[in-house]
Amino acid sequence: MATSAKPRVATVWLGGCSGCHMSLLDLDERLIELADRMELVFSPIADVKEYPANVDVALVEGAVSSEEHEHMARLIRTRSRCVVSFGDCATTGNVTALRNRFSVNDLMKRSYVELAPGGPAMPSTVISPLADTARPLHEVIPVDAFLHGCPPTAEEIWFAVDALLQGRIPELPNVYLRYG
Numbered sequence: 001m002a003t004s005a006k007p008r009v010a011t012v013w014l015g016g017c018s019g020c021h022m023s024l025l026d027l028d029e030r031l032i033e034l035a036d037r038m039e040l041v042f043s044p045i046a047d048v049k050e051y052p053a054n055v056d057v058a059l060v061e062g063a064v065s066s067e068e069h070e071h072m073a074r075l076i077r078t079r080s081r082c083v084v085s086f087g088d089c090a091t092t093g094n095v096t097a098l099r100n101r102f103s104v105n106d107l108m109k110r111s112y113v114e115l116a117p118g119g120p121a122m123p124s125t126v127i128s129p130l131a132d133t134a135r136p137l138h139e140v141i142p143v144d145a146f147l148h149g150c151p152p153t154a155e156e157i158w159f160a161v162d163a164l165l166q167g168r169i170p171e172l173p174n175v176y177l178r179y180g
Contacts, residue, residue, distance in 0.1 A: 007056040007165050010042035011086070012076060014069040015096045015134055016062030019151035020087035021045060024059075026154035037165050053079045057164045059086040059147070063096035064140045068128030077141040082164060088150040090137045095150075097134040104130045145169050 013021060021044060027034065041055060042048045051072065058080040064073050077083055088094035099107055107130070137143055147160050147170075163170035 006037060006039045008041045008052070008054060009038045009161075009165075010040075010051065010055045010058045010076070010080065011044070012042070012051075012058060012060045012062075012072065013044045014060065014062030014072065014090070014137075015065035016087065016089040017095070018044070018061070020059075020061040020090075020149075020157075023149075023151040023154055024157055027158060028154075030154075030158060034161065034165075051075050051079060055080040057082045057084065057161075059084045059161075060090050060137055061086045063089045063093045063134040064131065064137060065096055065099075065134035066128040066130050070131065070140055073137060073140045082144045082169070083137075083141065084145045084147055084160065084164070085137045085143045086147050087152055088148055091146045091148055093134050093136045097136075100133045104132060 011021060011024065025031070025045070038057075040046055041052050055076075058076050060073070060076060060083060062069070064070050085091040089096045093100070138146075145160070145164070147156065149156055152160075160170040
């Protein structure tokens, strides 16, 4: 861990539904215990704009599905000691990767032209260009641990985060491979 009194932890949301972060919030009262044991330095549930340096543990939710996600993944890896693929979109591509059967041009045309209420609205200046495929995090950067589940339960997250805060990589049995 870092030399500070508390481990520095980040959570990140790439291409996914935020279900993993919702399960993290399902820790309820245990969130108070976590707040005593760690410093949350970056998260979509906090108002921090730049990914900081010297992160001890990064929980990364979602597939890498855009240029922005790929840039963020590489930044996370260079600035974090331990990177965890957080949930099935990050570990396998899961639902996000269902789009891989179609070309990006066909997806954009269908979503923003054919189905757009009120007419065409191509978002070329609004969203980061999509990558040709949505990929699991470990196909873009080295990952230190995998936390499966769609989403992982609060208990699974607690087990993993508790181990990580103790400086251990959690060994999660295959019983945690589940969906819904």
